[in-house]
Amino acid sequence: MDLFALEFFQRALIAAVFTGLAAPVVGTYLVQRRLALMGDGVGHVAVTGVALGLVTGLAPTWTAVVVATLGAITIELIRERGRTGGDVALALLFYGGIAGGILLTGLDGQSASTLNSYLFGSLTTLAAADVWFTIALAVLVVALGIGLAPQLFAVAQDPDFARVAGLDVRRYNLLVAVLAAVTVTVAMRTVGLLLVSALLVVPVATSQQVMRTFRRTLALAVVLGVIASVGGLLVAAWLSVTYDAQVATGATIVLLALAMFMLSWPVGYVMRRRARARTPFPAAHAHDEEHVETGEHPHRHGPDCGHPAVVHGDHVDYVHDGHRHAPHGEHYDEH
Numbered sequence: 001m002d003l004f005a006l007e008f009f010q011r012a013l014i015a016a017v018f019t020g021l022a023a024p025v026v027g028t029y030l031v032q033r034r035l036a037l038m039g040d041g042v043g044h045v046a047v048t049g050v051a052l053g054l055v056t057g058l059a060p061t062w063t064a065v066v067v068a069t070l071g072a073i074t075i076e077l078i079r080e081r082g083r084t085g086g087d088v089a090l091a092l093l094f095y096g097g098i099a100g101g102i103l104l105t106g107l108d109g110q111s112a113s114t115l116n117s118y119l120f121g122s123l124t125t126l127a128a129a130d131v132w133f134t135i136a137l138a139v140l141v142v143a144l145g146i147g148l149a150p151q152l153f154a155v156a157q158d159p160d161f162a163r164v165a166g167l168d169v170r171r172y173n174l175l176v177a178v179l180a181a182v183t184v185t186v187a188m189r190t191v192g193l194l195l196v197s198a199l200l201v202v203p204v205a206t207s208q209q210v211m212r213t214f215r216r217t218l219a220l221a222v223v224l225g226v227i228a229s230v231g232g233l234l235v236a237a238w239l240s241v242t243y244d245a246q247v248a249t250g251a252t253i254v255l256l257a258l259a260m261f262m263l264s265w266p267v268g269y270v271m272r273r274r275a276r277a278r279t280p281f282p283a284a285h286a287h288d289e290e291h292v293e294t295g296e297h298p299h300r301h302g303p304d305c306g307h308p309a310v311v312h313g314d315h316v317d318y319v320h321d322g323h324r325h326a327p328h329g330e331h332y333d334e335h
């Protein structure tokens, strides 16, 4: 049997490619802002959105987009108010999302089993409309995520500096939250709402093992995302053809992404050691603070950049909003 000739399999393949493209783009900003679990939270809230669609007979993908977006904005607004209390508020939102979804689908016996395909992913049940929906939203996410990369990067890297530089930090944070919600909805048919965060985060974590700059991390993460989602689909299909096993694509996709992370870890370790050995004058960093690379920086520090310059041992640090950066070869070190 030639799977690739089957229409449902072609649809699944296209959806997997676009999901794999979009998820790591948003994931990169979430990881950079240390919000790796944001996608997971939005996924929980989206369960209620799907259930709403199933019970009311509206398209679950659209009701999920609306509810997930409202949830993501709520999460961002709670998060903005700081750590204390925010944690509990977020937890309540997540539990409410799951419980609301289960309650709603319980009202209608049929939808309870359909909900499963959204929780764990089920690429083989995609209709043509679902595929177009996935493509359109994925293109939107990738276009905004890459088109606005300089602003989004600056805001995620150093919000205080971005604010001083005149960027509307709040608006960009909300944009990332909305993009996360849209991505979760795109990925829910592929990986499922319960595992969706893994496809946002794991390819980025893997890429970070071997890439040092923001742009390269983003580029490799997208490649890994596509490999994981397409590869996971193929593994699930192979299990089903060979062993007649009904494995959810979410499980195979996430396990494949995790396997790549495990492989990247030793590679990254060796690369970091080599990079250290190549650094010509390690003694130049003889001041006793840690040497942390900041990757790309919102602007080029220099004598006229407007930030106070402070002599620090053998080099000059530039100060802004409590951070101190030292130009060092191609990159900045942060103390």
Ligand SMILES: [Zn+2]
Pocket (backbone or CB within 6 Å): 287, 312, 315, 316, 317, 326, 335
């Ligand atoms: Zn220094």
Ligand SMILES: [Zn+2]
Pocket (backbone or CB within 6 Å): 161, 297, 301, 318, 320, 325
């Ligand atoms: Zn700076």
Ligand SMILES: [Zn+2]
Pocket (backbone or CB within 6 Å): 291, 293, 328, 331, 332, 333
């Ligand atoms: Zn350095």
